[in-house]
Each structure stands twice: as structure tokens, then as C-alpha cells.
């Protein structure tokens with residue numbers, strides 16, 4: 001490639017944020033160029049869990065997508081989550097009260113397959129021009145435009161960059177001036193296993209709050225073909241302070257933990273164990289400026305408690321596409337005009353991030369965590385409250401109030 005490519009909208013990165021933004025633009029009849037440094041299908045280190053929020057945004061894109069996911073053999077429907085507290089007691093929480101419905105509230109699928117599925121939707125759309133193996137190495141401002149230069153010499157001239165280039169976004173760092181701070185960043189390690197025993201019959205995802213890795217957690221997410229995504233994550237500042245080696249911590253937990261030892265006794269590690277960053281949404285950032293917006297991990301939108309980022313990546317793509325349409329209509333790509341994107345996105349997400357940040361701190365108190373799990377196991381109403389919290393943010397807000405713990409103690 002060596003020519004100059006002109007486009008009103010250039011999306012850098014074709015993961016969920018980038019492919020989602022392109023599809024939301026196309027839905028409004030707007031064309032764009034979508035570039036990625038990788039060639040699809042490509043892997044992305046992740047827990048591979050698609051939450052209810054992913055389902056909600058995909059439905060907005062096209063309701064038929066959900067039928068496709070339900071019928072796709074590489075997507076496994078998941079109906080809930082099991083928490084295992086530091087003392088080994090477990091609490092099984094269905095997502096809402098929908099266990100009887102035909103479509104599952106969430107899915108688990110390897111990112112290799114999910115991102116390929118979504119990218120193909122974009123690639124096949126006549127309004128979206130895709131470039132794979134097109135790594136953007138530098139950016140230059142030219143009057144009303146930004147020119148993005150790729151590794152192999154192509155130049156993309158655009159009025160609007162939508163940066164979806166992930167957790168290590170060079171656009172966010174070099175053009176938007178956003179730093180990653182250890183207290184608002186996490187590292188996660190992902191491994192694939194076969195032969196893990198005791199996986200849930202309704203494919204509940206499992207979060208294990210093991211003493212040695214607090215305030216982080218270990219996860220086991222069942223996958224199609226009887227495999228499992230197994231990983232461990234912790235906030236970067238805590239990792240540094242405690243000098244924890246995540247790989248060793250994962251191996252030790254699997255070897256020695258009372259709950260896990262037996263379940264992994266015949267398990268086999270498949271491929272490499274890989275590490276990647278999770279930029280958390282617990283700090284408000286400036287997500288736009290003259291001629292640009294940031295989406296997904298480039299905008300640091302991962303839930304500070306659950307570590308979910310795919311739903312927020314897709315959701316930010318939806319808001320960015322709405323703002324991009326306004327920019328084109330008013331022929332205005334100025335910082336002042338585009339900042340409506342930040343306002344609308346944070347209006348939707350900020351209270352969620354604040355609550356999740358509080359929940360993240362609950363894990364710093366293992367005995368309180370043990371207590372809530374024990375109590376919930378003997379109290380149906382509390383179980384339902386926790387279950388509803390996964391769907392209803394007002395319910396989740398109850399965890400912030402002293403009255404919740406008072407009732408818990410004396411109920």
C-alpha cells in the first residue's frame with residue numbers, strides 16, 4: 001500500500017469497539033474506513049465472557065444477531081455466576097430470573113471466534129471498507145484533517161479518527177495525552193484448559209476469591225467442546241506492592257487450593273499462558289478532542305469490579321457513531337462540539353463505574369465477603385437481591401448503603 005486514502009471517518013482497530021462503531025455508522029447510512037494491524041481471525045487475551053450488556057447492544061445493532069449466536073456452535077449460553085468466597089464457600093447466582101427462557105442472558109466464546117464473527121459483519125457491509133495488516137504507526141495534523149500513516153506506507157486522510165486500538169492505544173497516549181495509572185489499571189493472565197472437572201451444568205461462570213490473590217480473583221469460564229478459559233487478574237498497583245507473579249499464583253492455586261486441586265487433577269493446559277492489561281473505568285478521562293473520539297479499551301472503559309469491557313466497548317461505539325453523524329451533519333469536528341460524546345457516554349456509565357469501584361474495595365475485606373456469601377446461602381431474599389444486582393443498577397446501589405449491611409446482620 002502506498003496511496004493516500006480519503007475518508008470522512010477512519011476507525012483504528014477492528015475489535016468489538018471498532019467493528020461495532022463501523023456497524024452502528026453503517027446502520028445510519030454512513031460509510032467509513034476500518035483498519036486493523038492484525039489479520040482476522042486474531043486472538044485477544046480475554047476471559048471470553050459476553051455479558052448481558054453485550055447481548056443488549058448487539059440486539060440494538062440487529063435483533064437477528066442474537067438468533068445467530070444462539071445457533072452458533074462456538075458460542076455457549078451462560079445462565080449465571082458462581083462466587084467462591086475466600087473460605088471456600090460458594091454462592092450460585094443466576095443472572096436475573098431468566099433461567100427458564102430460551103435465549104441465554106450471556107454467552108462464552110473464544111475471542112478468536114467472537115471478533116471474527118463481528119469483523120466479518122463489518123467486512124461484508126458495502127458501506128465499510130476494511131484494511132487488515134494495516135498498523136497505524138503515526139499521526140499528523142493537516143488543517144481540518146488528520147493523516148494516519150500505516151507501517152507499510154499508506155496514508156489515511158480523514159476528518160474524524162475514532163480510536164479503537166485497545167488497551168495499549170498509541171492514539172490515546174500520543175495524541176489524546178491519556179496516561180495509564182496503576183491504581184486504575186489491572187493485569188490479567190489467560191490460559192485455556194481441557195479436562196477441568198465440575199464445570200456448571202448451566203455454564204455458570206465462576207469467580208474464585210482466593211486468599212493469596214486478593215484483592216484480585218481467579219476465574220473459570222466454561223467453553224464449547226468442554227474446554228475452559230482459566231485466568232487470574234489483579235490491580236496493577238496491588239500487584240506491584242505485593243510483588244505477585246500472576247503465572248506462579250495461578251499455578252499455585254491450581255495445585256494447592258482445596259476447591260481447585262481435585263478439579264484440575266486431570267486437566268491439560270492448551271497452548272501458551274498470556275498476559276494483557278485491563279484499563280479500568282474508575283477514573284474519568286477526556287475521551288474526545290478536535291477531530292477524534294476514543295472508544296473501548298482505548299477510552300479505558302473496563303468495569304472496575306467484574307473486568308468486563310466488551311459490552312462497554314460496543315456501547316461506546318454506539319455513542320461515537322451517534323456523535324459522528326452529528327459532526328457530519330453540522331460539518332463540525334471541533335473539540336467543543338464533539339465533547340457531547342463524553343457527556344452522553346459517562347452519563348450512561350459513570351454511576352456504574354463508581355459502584356463497581358466500591359465493590360472492588362469490598363474484596364479487600366475477606367471476612368465481610370465470607371459473611372455475605374454465607375448469609376446469602378441461607379437467605380433466599382438476599383440471594384435474589386444479589387441476582388437482580390447483575391441486571392439492575394439500582395439494586396447494586398444498595399450495596400453502598402449501611403442499611404443493607406444492617407438488614408443483613410439482623411435478618
Ligand SMILES: Cc1cc2nc3c(=O)[nH]c(=O)nc-3n(C[C@H](O)[C@H](O)[C@H](O)COP(=O)(O)OP(=O)(O)OC[C@H]3O[C@@H](n4cnc5c(N)ncnc54)[C@H](O)[C@@H]3O)c2cc1C
Nearest residue numbers: 013015016017037046047048049136166188296297309310
Ligand atoms: C485477561 C483479560 C480478561 C478479560 N475478560 C473479559 C471478559 O470475560 N469479558 C469482557 O467483557 N471483557 C473482558 N476483558 C476486557 C476485554 O478484553 C476488552 O475490554 C475488549 O477487548 C475491548 O475491546 P476493544 O475493541 O476496545 O479493544 P481490542 O479488543 O483490544 O481491539 C483493539 C484492536 O486494535 C488493533 N490495533 C491496536 N493497535 C493498532 C494500530 N496501531 N493500528 C491498527 N490497529 C491496531 C488490535 O489489533 C485489535 O484488533 C478482559 C481483558 C483481559 C486482558
